[in-house]
Amino acid sequence: MSATATVPATRAAARPSGDTRVTFGRLLRSEWIKLWSLRSTWWVLPITVVAQAGIAWMIAYFGVQQFDESGMDYTVTAGDIVGGIQFAQLAICVLAVLAITGEYSTGMIRSTLSTSPTRTPALLAKGLVVVAVAFVTGVVGTLVSWAVTYPVLGEAHRVDLGLEMNQRILLGAPLYLAAIALLAYAIGALLRHSAGALATVLGLLLVVESVFALIPWAFFEKISPYLPMSAGSQLVMSDNPDAVLGPWEGYGVLVAWGVVALAAAAVLLKRRDA
Amino acid sequence: MIEARGLTKRYGQKTAVAGIDFTVQPGKVTGFLGPNGAGKSTTMRMIMGLDRPTSGTVTVNGRPYAQLKSPLTEVGALLDAKAVHSGRSATNHLRAVAATHGIGRKRVDEVIEMTGLQAVAGKRVGGFSLGMGQRLGIAAALLGDPRTLILDEPVNGLDPEGVLWVRNLVKHLSSEGRTVFLSSHLMSEMALTADHILVIGRGRIIADAPVADIVAGASGTRVRVRSPQAGRLAELLQGPDTTVTSVEAGLIEVTGATAEAVGELAARDGVVLHELTPVAASLEAAYMSLTADDVEYHSAPTGAGTTVQQGTAPASTPQEARR
Numbered sequence: 001m002s003a004t005a006t007v008p009a010t011r012a013a014a015r016p017s018g019d020t021r022v023t024f025g026r027l028l029r030s031e032w033i034k035l036w037s038l039r040s041t042w043w044v045l046p047i048t049v050v051a052q053a054g055i056a057w058m059i060a061y062f063g064v065q066q067f068d069e070s071g072m073d074y075t076v077t078a079g080d081i082v083g084g085i086q087f088a089q090l091a092i093c094v095l096a097v098l099a100i101t102g103e104y105s106t107g108m109i110r111s112t113l114s115t116s117p118t119r120t121p122a123l124l125a126k127g128l129v130v131v132a133v134a135f136v137t138g139v140v141g142t143l144v145s146w147a148v149t150y151p152v153l154g155e156a157h158r159v160d161l162g163l164e165m166n167q168r169i170l171l172g173a174p175l176y177l178a179a180i181a182l183l184a185y186a187i188g189a190l191l192r193h194s195a196g197a198l199a200t201v202l203g204l205l206l207v208v209e210s211v212f213a214l215i216p217w218a219f220f221e222k223i224s225p226y227l228p229m230s231a232g233s234q235l236v237m238s239d240n241p242d243a244v245l246g247p248w249e250g251y252g253v254l255v256a257w258g259v260v261a262l263a264a265a266a267v268l269l270k271r272r273d274a
Numbered sequence: 275m276i277e278a279r280g281l282t283k284r285y286g287q288k289t290a291v292a293g294i295d296f297t298v299q300p301g302k303v304t305g306f307l308g309p310n311g312a313g314k315s316t317t318m319r320m321i322m323g324l325d326r327p328t329s330g331t332v333t334v335n336g337r338p339y340a341q342l343k344s345p346l347t348e349v350g351a352l353l354d355a356k357a358v359h360s361g362r363s364a365t366n367h368l369r370a371v372a373a374t375h376g377i378g379r380k381r382v383d384e385v386i387e388m389t390g391l392q393a394v395a396g397k398r399v400g401g402f403s404l405g406m407g408q409r410l411g412i413a414a415a416l417l418g419d420p421r422t423l424i425l426d427e428p429v430n431g432l433d434p435e436g437v438l439w440v441r442n443l444v445k446h447l448s449s450e451g452r453t454v455f456l457s458s459h460l461m462s463e464m465a466l467t468a469d470h471i472l473v474i475g476r477g478r479i480i481a482d483a484p485v486a487d488i489v490a491g492a493s494g495t496r497v498r499v500r501s502p503q504a505g506r507l508a509e510l511l512q513g514p515d516t517t518v519t520s521v522e523a524g525l526i527e528v529t530g531a532t533a534e535a536v537g538e539l540a541a542r543d544g545v546v547l548h549e550l551t552p553v554a555a556s557l558e559a560a561y562m563s564l565t566a567d568d569v570e571y572h573s574a575p576t577g578a579g580t581t582v583q584q585g586t587a588p589a590s591t592p593q594e595a596r597r
Contacts, residue, residue: 020344020375020418030373037366038359102359110324110357111367111414115374117323117340273325 022116027125030115035129040098045137048091052141053148055084060149064157076157078169079238081145085173088141089180089229090202092134096181097188097197099130104192113274120266127185127262134181138174146170165239168247172235179254180205183228186261190268205229225250228257275300275453276321276422280330283316283477290316292477293330298455300421303448305468305485306457307561313477314457315353318426321455322351334422346375346418352411352425360400364391364410367399372417385413390439404431412440423447425456429463441467461561465489473564481564488564497528497536500549507545511536527553 035041059080067074103109116122153159159166184201191197205228212224224230225244232254234240235247245253276298283291291313298304308314319325321332323339331338334349342348358367368382386395389409394402399410408431415423425444429437444467448454458464464471464485471488473481481488501507504526508518516530528536533552540547 018376020347020377022344022374023376026374026376030370033366033370033373034359034362037363037370038361040361102361106359106361107354107356108359110322110353111371113324114322114351114353114357115346115371117342117345271326273319 022121024121024125027116027121028129031122031126031129034126035099035133038102041095041133044091044095045133048088048095048137049141049144051091052082052084052088052138053144055087056081056145057148057152059083060152064152064154067157074157076153076159077238078159078166079236081149081159082142082169082173082236084141084145085138085177085236088138089177089205092137092177092181093184093201093205094198096130096134096184097201098194099126100185100188101192101194101197105194109274119269123189123262123266123269127182127189130185131178131182135174135178138177141177142170142173169236169238172247172251175251176232176236176254179232179251179258180228182258183254183261186258186265189265190261226253228254231257275336276332276334276424276455277336278317278321278330278332281317281320281327281332282329283313283320283325284328289477291320291327294474294477294479296472296479296482298453298472299470300453301448301451302469303444303454303456303467305464305471306455306474307459307461307464307471308457308474310459312474314474315426317474318351318353318424318455318457321424322349322353324353344375344418346371346377347420348418349422349424350415350418350420351423352408352415352428354411354426356407358399358407358410358414361398363396363398364402364413365395367410368414368417371414375418377417381417381419385416388416389413405433405436408432409436412443420452422453423455425454427458428456429458429460437463473561475564488561496553497531497533498525498549498551498553499528499536499540499547500525501540501545501547503545506543507536507540510539510543510545524548 060076063076063080103112112122113119116125161167161170184197187201187204188194188197191200209224209227209229212220212227213230215221231245231250234243234245234250237243237247239247243250276296278294278296280293280295281291282289282293294313294317306314306317316325317332320327321334321339333339334342339345339349362370365382365386368385369379372378372382386392389412391406391409391413394406399407402410408428412425412428415425423444425440428440428444432440441463444454444456448469456467458467468485470484471481472479473488498521499507502524504520504524508520508526511518511528511531513530516528519527519529521527533550537547537550539545540550
């Protein structure tokens, strides 16, 4: 260390040269480095995949066993194969929330905003990285789910990939995870505190939606289908003519929740002191 | 160059910064001094666009920070040694910051070497000591080879070798024509490092002058006199402009008269003098006298004395030490 006490050489061959302007692409690159340089990412994402595929295997294994015993005629759909995203979404929500609240709790946000003083691009860049990673994780989780359920289902219960519904559900699972990640990220950016944001996101998905669905009053029955998870999960469910929202309508409602929350977060990020 | 005009920040009823004007010139080290809560950090955060001023403006190299297209190459800042995710390694933190400006890995390795972090660069920042955190913050500030450096308490937590390193670094950077703006609560450190000083108290600038001027302004006319006839001399010196305090038997301190005047008076009346010392104020004493009325949080009557002892206090007299 004693060498550093001499007159410091601040200039050297590698001092930044050329174009050093902050661009959206560079912010994406920075957020990519940030995400993968945290240990939590490296255990949350495998947990997400394992949870999704594990639940899918259980649904397939015990479901087939039951139907075979009861002798009922039953067609397995892709909805059974992606059933694991009910659990995978919780892990993805934790990742998405902590991606932004972790910056506030550690003070990193001040470094982030110093390098991106217009602020909104930094918020969008991180959001895009989180959503993209959630989508890819969903793709991997769905592929692994397919692989582990394939031998369990056997020839008798093969999922018909020719059916448009099954195609929609298999593509829908990663899309659903991406949209849920967007909502969780936006809530994290709004609330800025890890515990508060996690409680809000999980409370909304696990408690509020179930409670609304249970209360038989007209008001709650009207609202319930438009809540994020209820609406978005239409995309990964078998065709249901009685549903208030169709698969893509429901998904659109979920995305709208995320977009509105992120827009609110962007406005507040601009206004608030960091 | 940093320019603040009418810069104001209010939090509800409380005014943290009250319409201050100042200019930080390139080519020298400007120290920013003030008691806790005086508005130093708030001012620095407003310069960096992190806090929005209630009114007024502050520009860096002629533009508000938020309008800089390539902020890291204009301004490097160490605002808070903990502005780093504790779960990330030092190298990865610097890589992420550098990536926003397209600055390559080579420069990252270079600032790591410059700040002496090679041994710990791969370790997670959460385990860093305060001193290592400061070095990492300085490394991040240097990434873009900026024209302006803003360092909030850069020597906080550094060992003596690190303090010397920071002192040499900021002097070197200013000698290259850069603007260096640093805050410190260590007056002695500022006396050795800064060329120009801004003193802030209760959100107002109370002094803005070269270090030498500030010291000269406060080292008025205190004279220490040791005499076996101290009591007699004290009587002779009494006047509307002079105050005489008895420090101990045979030792008095005179304020409001020069050493020459005291000596001549003593000679005229045949008073024997054993010692006649003009007490030159240190920067520390100058700072204390400037901020005496502007300290936000008075820490009991002995507070001032405690602060004095933190730095080296060349001019601290027995009287001060006992007070």
